[in-house]
Amino acid sequence: MSGQIARLAQGGRIDRTRPLRFIWEGRGYQGYAGDTLASALMANGVTLVGRSFKYHRPRGIIGAGVEESNALVQLGDGARSTPNMRATEVLLYDGLVARPVNCFPNSRFDIGSINNLVARFLPAGFYYKTFMWPDWHLYEGFIRRAAGLGKVARQADPDRYESRFAHCDVLVVGSGPAGLAAANAAAASGARVILADQDDGIGGALRYEDISVDGQAGADWAARIGGAIAAQPEAKILLRTAVVGYHDHNSLTMVQQLANEAECAADPTRARYRTWQVRAGRVVLATGAIERPLVFPGNDRPGVMLATAARHYARRFAVLPGRRAVVFTNNDDAYRTALALAACGVVVAAMVDVRDTVSADLAAVLDARGIRLITGATVIDTRGRKRINRALVRSARGEEWIACDHLAMSGGFNPTVHLFSQSGGVTRYDEAIAAFVPGVSVQDERSVGAAAGAYATKDALEAGEGAGREAAALVGYDVLPSTAPWTTDERPEASLLPCWQVEGRRSKAFVDFQNDVSVGDITLSARENFRSVEHLKRYTTLGMAADQGKTSNVNALAIMGALTGRSVEETGHTRYRFPFTPIPLGSMGGRNRGELFRPRRRMPAHDRHVAANAVFEDYGGWMRPAYYLNFGETPHQAEQREALAVRTAAGLFEGSPLGKIEVKGPDAGRFLDLIYANTMSTLRPGKVRYGLMLSEQGVVIDDGVATRLGDDHFLIGTSSGGAETIVAWMEEWLQCEWLDLDVLVAPVTAAWGVLTITGPKARTILDAVGTTVPLDDFPHMSFAEGTVAGVPARVFRVSYTGETSYEINVPARSSAFLWDVLMAAGQSQGLIPVGIDAWMVLRTEKGFLHIGADTDGTTTALDVGWGHVLKKKNEFVGKRSLLRSADQRADRLQFVGFAVAAGESPLPIGGHVVATASDGTALSEGYVTSTAFSPFLKSAVALGMVRGGLARKGETVRIGAGRAARTATIVDPTFYDPDGERLR
Amino acid sequence: MLLIHCPWCGPREELEFRCGGESHISRPSPSATVSDTDWGNYLFTRKNPKGVHYERWVHAFGCRRWFNVARHTATHRIEAIYAMHEAAPSAFDGADAL
Structure with a gap:
């Protein structure tokens, strides 16, 4: 307890009777059950948690959940070590070991921070512009080693992963007020409901907000509704389950964390993650909203945090983000943070609001708490080496440095439209909240609550319940009459004033914290005409880090819009992609690894x-x-x-x-004449004939023997590799092209x-x-x-x-x-x-073709010496292609043998027939495809493809084989028993 | 992942199917009468529309039957499923939503 200097004596949803030890950067600390790694670090006064990607600037925790862009940690040791886990999403357990990424030797003293001193020489595109001469690849290795976050374990992953399919009537994503109301309404009708939440408990914002619903504390109400949902036999609540993909036809991917690395190490039968493929009748997206940082100079110092995150730590974990705070906002929501911090004993030195006026109501509440309100004001710079120690506030009355060790910022909210966008839906820009909201849907889904831009809890509850009832009804359930309207004690909020960027002093104003993209980089991008959001993204790497721009995208495109004279809506946003949040590679493989990767x-x-x-x-x-x-x-x-x-x-x-296909029916012979380049209908029962099958391009796709078992019954032999593809090939022709043929095919290989x-x-x-x-x-x-x-x-x-x-x-x-x-x-x-x-x-001695070894996707029947098939009167697949002039050229690659002098070793497979072009340069005239040493002939033999080879028998050619050149003579491919006497 | 209603087996995951590309392409024949241009078009020229695409699918890991699918390429909505010998249907409500 002694070390937890930022922990309040009481409060929070943590279990103080269960202290947990953990190791951060080699030092031991203590937290409590219910903590995340982030809250435990903050409780212990650790604010500097890592170094930034490019400039190695000191960075602190900025968020409290999936949006975290700074606090990336390397979790665990040895084979179970996982890079780039967000400290805000790692639940604390006893014995947890973690360290920051991207710093050496440690986060407090980091050699790479020299980049920060030369930062103005490292603009966007620096590496590509600088390391062009003579060749980028000369430098790439060094630069790649210096880049990247975290380290992948070198050992094989010892963890187990599972996967499963699930079907449901209604999938509700997110268990905040909207999601709970939706799942509750749908489950009450008897529909099969899955409610998934990435967090370790239900409630969403109710886990930390001071809101009561229906006269109950928010968290208690959430627990009650969660219990009602869980009591429905067809409903299921999945926690620690992130819905990461929204694919076609309401198919969604979820990744559920089942156990942490310590639990898996202790019990090797436990699986660490389970991947769900869900097919849902309807989807309700109650994914909430993510707060936007404000873009002002010096906004990346440790101690600067999103306003919702600040009160999240104070109320849920009883951890103070600082002792003396400045709150900087353009909206009403951040006032909750000021009040929550003040209630915990934090000195709120100033409430800085970019708006000129705020409601009298809010001003009065602040006044009652003794909090100074500065309106029409902005923070234009900050100071502090490893933690913020003062902020420069500019207002109509001038500029003023205000001492603080914490700055809470809020630039408004972005509805989490990621899954909606993945589903193919088109967003629209809502001026009232200065954010993109779901517009036109293309799949069977509905967004509700903050995800739809309705931030008030009462609105979220009502929309959620409506969506849950609607979803259940649309999939065919009788829904119950609506309950009484929900009541909450939230006060209505005034609208925000969009604030995309604050002009100020020298310090860099960061937009994308994780990839170190500043306003300067966006300006450069605009100046160099990378103005489309897709170009902006790739040129500056904005939004391309592990957080995929959750906090930065909208700020960035608004700044780009302002620079290029376009509105936010015109500028548009890049398409949101799978996965919503990083997922372990192992979870995609599931059990399909090692012996189970492919059944033997x-x-x-x-x-x-x-x-x-x-x-x-x-x-x-x-x-x-x-x-x-x-x-x-x-x-x-x-x-x-x-x-x-x-x-x-x-x-x-x-x-x-070897593939075996039975072909039966009155038209079997006719069918095989079409499928084979040569004729099979003339075969007598009890006889066998070798044949080639061609694609429509005339390319040899398989060979084998056909046997006539009876008048209307054949057995087709294919190569082992063609066993499955050829039967599918035959079915396609019979079902799609020659529907008039009375033939059945049956694979009998096994x-x-x-x-x-x-x-x-x-x-x-x-x-x-x-x-x-x-x-x-x-x-x-x-x-x-x-x-x-x-x-x-x-x-x-x-x-x-x-x-x-x-x-x-x-x-x-x-x-x-x-x-x-x-x-x-x-x-x-x-x-x-x-x-x-x-x-x-x-x-090879016998010169028999091996399809796929001697031939490739360009080798036609003519190239392997089967010109006679064109004399056949009837049609066959691929025939017309063989008539093209290009197919009949004499200088095509043709199938031949290569003889070498007695006593020489076999030619190398892939060795080229080297000729000299008219300008003196070397030229390939073909290559070796099969070689062997014949123990019977006591000499090396080889097969291959040579330009115009059929007419070049007897010619001696040079074979390029690495540094050594060999000579070989082009011969007929049949080295052994050319007259077939051994077969008689 | 699409959910495809196999006419024989009912709704199944896309994993069980294989797409055979554009449907209703007539195969020119006999060879001797087909020009290089017509043959080239038959082999290589495809419509690739943004909108309803008529294509053929096979329930490869199921009943192995081929059938036609009218699928919107922007929304992936499946507008119709019909037999190989049937003509392509047309005019779908809301197919041009995007």
Whole structure:
């Protein structure tokens, strides 16, 4: 208690029986349960809480909630350390550790404050104008390191985050008088209501204002109504829940804080934040208003604070913002602050009002308290190094220094229209309150209370109740008759006098405290013709800090308007964006991180690969064996051993992810002729044909084999990557273009496990396990249905390796069994499991295309040597594009092979074919797309794309490979068994 | 996030759908009779209006059916949902509010 020099002996909504210890900048302090970090710091007499972003000026707490722009803190230690938390929103807990951001070595003595001495050489745009020669990037690293607020923890985030969806009839944002009345009225009708508030208790301004509602103290009334809402079975109140996004069709994002870092550290099962996606029938925006600072020279010294914040601390936390105060205002509201401070024993040295006259009523109240009222006056400068110690007041009677250690300021209020603006609504400027208020709505929402510019509590209550009843009725509930009109003891307020900027002495007048943007910067921006608010924002960085200009935007655009001869309304404001207040990155990810980021897909025989010592990699979400490692082997040795086994004995490969689509119906053949570049309708049942699918641009999008199972029944094989996209592609054509075709398509990829046995011994092994497929009469590119080792199977004689291959499709659950049977039967024949790496070596030797590796989004059927498809009479997708002259140019990138001399290492993938242009500069004529070392041919092989490559076979070219240049000969892509004799 | 009323499944989150772009584009055919200009327009030229846009969507993570949507591009209000074979409706009340 001893250290809490600014704490009143009594009062406030804090629990003095529960003292809490905390550490700020390495020193121990004490506060109470119910404090925020900001109120506890102030109670301990800490007014200097950080340094400003650019000039490193000393800064103190300016607000009491979400609007705080100065008191950014680094909260917690180690992996749980969070930068840029607003001290005004951090609830105090025992053991809290925090420190200021942007100062070194500490906030009282900060080396960076040298910037403040040279401030006049650092105007807006300084860095961009100064560091242009020879190249901004030369300086960028240094400047970036000096910039920024706070430090991100280097360790992985240990906290848990949750997310959930919710639906409700009425979502009420904000639990001040308007929000409570709205939620109460809607909930009473039985509607499903969510009432969300970013604060840790309901009541909004009633938590600190001296207002009674219906004869009850405001906070007591709020508690009573909150209880009535909570008692409704379909209503829910969510505290510490900030509604940060208002998206389309009444979808809103909320972020709820569930536990602090200490609670999460103590219990790792607790989640720190929960993100809600809410779909609401109607939305009531009761988001209140944020006070505007006054823009006068020296308005950023510690001890200068928003007037509502000053009384917020005094009344809710029993903390005095100073001992001797000056209140500077252009409206009636700040008089409440003067009276609240005076009631707590603060000497209010002067009430400085820019207006020439104030109501006799107010003047009398001040007089009764002995507070000096100076009308028609402004504060034009302040003094004080680490805290304000005097203010210079100018009035008709001259200038006068008034000693003070606190200055409360109020420039009026800005309705919090952020969510309304996000919803697509258009604001309008209300001259009476000199602020933007909601104008035209485009979604099913209504703004009420201070958020709509109705500041009087009675108005807020009535509008809130009306909106709650209206919302419930619009979603179909019977609403109860209205209760008696609300009564409050507020006195009516006179209108404010807009005051956007006070001319004065030398000191800088700050508009955006967090990004250190002063009136001077806005003037410079106007002078350099960055006059649109969007340009102003980007040139000066105004409103671009973590607070997104909550206190600064309207002041800034009004000043810009005055400089450019436009009204505030004409000047307009920038669009408010998601999120309303900063949210932790982790909360957006929720549980989708680590193992849960994307579900891993395991193949049906996964356990067999694990047992065979497979090394898995992720291929399009599937965990597939890259290779199977024997003891003492390198990955390359494993790949070479597996590839050689396929050429000399046999290999077993699981290809279950290969896409399988059944196409059935009287028009199935006609449909496939349209979808494939080549003809499929002429295929006989039991036969298989390779085909290419093109996009409408003629680009190859997938390849694979089609099998005719029956007259009106085909099975389409796609690449593993195309399994989902190709079935969607077919559906789109059938449903959107060829509605007359009688065809059904069904994806069956996951239903079948695929085991491919390949190599010269493949047939012997298959024979050994027993099959009903007539192997003697089963040539390459045929299909048979039967059993293998007693398991019902679809067997295809197709090959991606260049060896005799049997692609055996069995029900997925039988895959492991079949794997075991084949491995056992093949042991004596040298059968080994083969992974993807060896598979790629084999197909590269054979010159088989790998779509997406050898081809890209510009590779057409003609580029891969499929010119013959244009002889086909009927139409197919992409055909017309292949007829364009650009598609038929001879110098397009075309698919070829690259041979290198024996004994050389493989060419690098991505190595360019380097030629020399007529002016002597180097020119790329293509590149290498696939390479391998062939253990069978004992030489390196490569595939790639070369300009006019189809006509350049035999030419020797230079391949740029980093610093080393290589030579290669352009050849036919088929290195191994060009005549296909191995497949017969 | 839009709330889209799938004609088969009812109102569902936008997450379940995929937008296929502008609808009612007729595909010129046969290839031999189509000029480069017409083919280029078919491939690349789109209306991109500020106002009601007729587009097609598929309930990709649901029933996999395609359907047409008339959506206001400034307000995202969905004015109509209709079958692929139906003609585009016109004249929506309040569609020009912004």
